Amino acid sequence: MVGIGVLRRPARGCLRLLHRMAEPVPPADLEDPEWTPFLCNVCGMPNYAARRWLARESGHCMKCRCYSRLRSIVYALTAHFSTDEIILARMKPRKDVRGLGCSDGRYVRLLAEKFDYVNTFYDHKPQLDLCNVDWTRWTPDSFDFITCSDVLEHVEPPVERTFDNMRRLLKPGGVAILTVPTTLDPATHEHFHDLHDWRIKSEGKQRVVVNRRRDGTIERFDNLCFHGGEGMTLEFRLFSRKGLIDSIQNAGLRVATIHDRSVEVHAIALSPNNFVLVAQKPR
Numbered sequence: 321m322v323g324i325g326v327l328r329r330p331a332r333g334c335l336r337l338l339h340r341m342a343e344p345v346p347p348a349d350l351e352d353p354e355w356t357p358f359l360c361n362v363c364g365m366p367n368y369a370a371r372r373w374l375a376r377e378s379g380h381c382m383k384c385r386c387y388s389r390l391r392s393i394v395y396a397l398t399a400h401f402s403t404d405e406i407i408l409a410r411m412k413p414r415k416d417v418r419g420l421g422c423s424d425g426r427y428v429r430l431l432a433e434k435f436d437y438v439n440t441f442y443d444h445k446p447q448l449d450l451c452n453v454d455w456t457r458w459t460p461d462s463f464d465f466i467t468c469s470d471v472l473e474h475v476e477p478p479v480e481r482t483f484d485n486m487r488r489l490l491k492p493g494g495v496a497i498l499t500v501p502t503t504l505d506p507a508t509h510e511h512f513h514d515l516h517d518w519r520i521k522s523e524g525k526q527r528v529v530v531n532r533r534r535d536g537t538i539e540r541f542d543n544l545c546f547h548g549g550e551g552m553t554l555e556f557r558l559f560s561r562k563g564l565i566d567s568i569q570n571a572g573l574r575v576a577t578i579h580d581r582s583v584e585v586h587a588i589a590l591s592p593n594n595f596v597l598v599a600q601k602p603r
């Protein structure tokens with residue numbers, strides 16, 4: 321078999337071919353310390369990741385394209401709902417478990433195969449605005465889990481409404497499985513405190529937020545942070561670990577689990593300020 325250890329670059333096409341031809345090379349056979357084998361916990365595909373580049377948004381699976389953060393959400397989910405299998409693709413279906421996704425991606429097909437799961441979107445059907453839930457369409461106490469990955473930093477303030485709505489959507493004992501970019505600061509930093517009548521406006525090459533406060537005062541914010549796109553990917557806040565936990569507890573949820581230690585076998589990079597939080601509604 322070709323020595324994978326001599327590969328200096330990802331060469332994904334070659335690795336894909338090798339995976340089709342033979343079983344994966346055990347870690348002991350890897351000569352190049354830059355590469356580490358891992359098993360994708362979403363689709364079950366053996367992979368290799370570059371150690372020094374493995375971070376929250378990297379380490380893509382060659383088959384399902386899920387990267388570390390997405391694998392971390394699925395890991396927390398299967399760890400909670402499966403008693404004997406951590407790989408989502410191999411898990412026995414749990415159609416008794418009702419799940420709700422908030423703009424999930426890449427793993428949605430498998431989640432729908434394994435659970436009674438529906439993904440939702442902010443701006444198209446099936447539509448769910450976590451700030452203003454349409455309770456004629458959504459039923460309180462109806463979901464066993466909600467997956468919400470890197471969404472909460474983009475919802476309009478006050479973010480407390482969103483946590484309250486999550487608690488209402490969950491069944492007693494149900495869990496919200498959450499990731500957000502976080503710091504270890506003492507509190508969450510809200511970028512815009514008193515948004516009322518606001519819009520994003522272009523000024524030359526930059527975009528600014530112009531807000532008319534309730535008292536009529538006009539204010540302007542520049543140095544905006546957008547995540548991977550335009551418009552509604554504006555970052556409204558930067559959570560801190562403590563601030564997120566406080567928000568969850570203030571909404572009447574409890575912290576069931578925090579996954580904050582890397583899972584090397586699945587190349588899931590986690591740390592004290594890069595974690596998956598499982599918040600549970602009391603029974």
Ligand SMILES: [Zn+2]
Pocket residue numbers: 360361362363364365381382383384385386
């Ligand atoms: Zn995969």
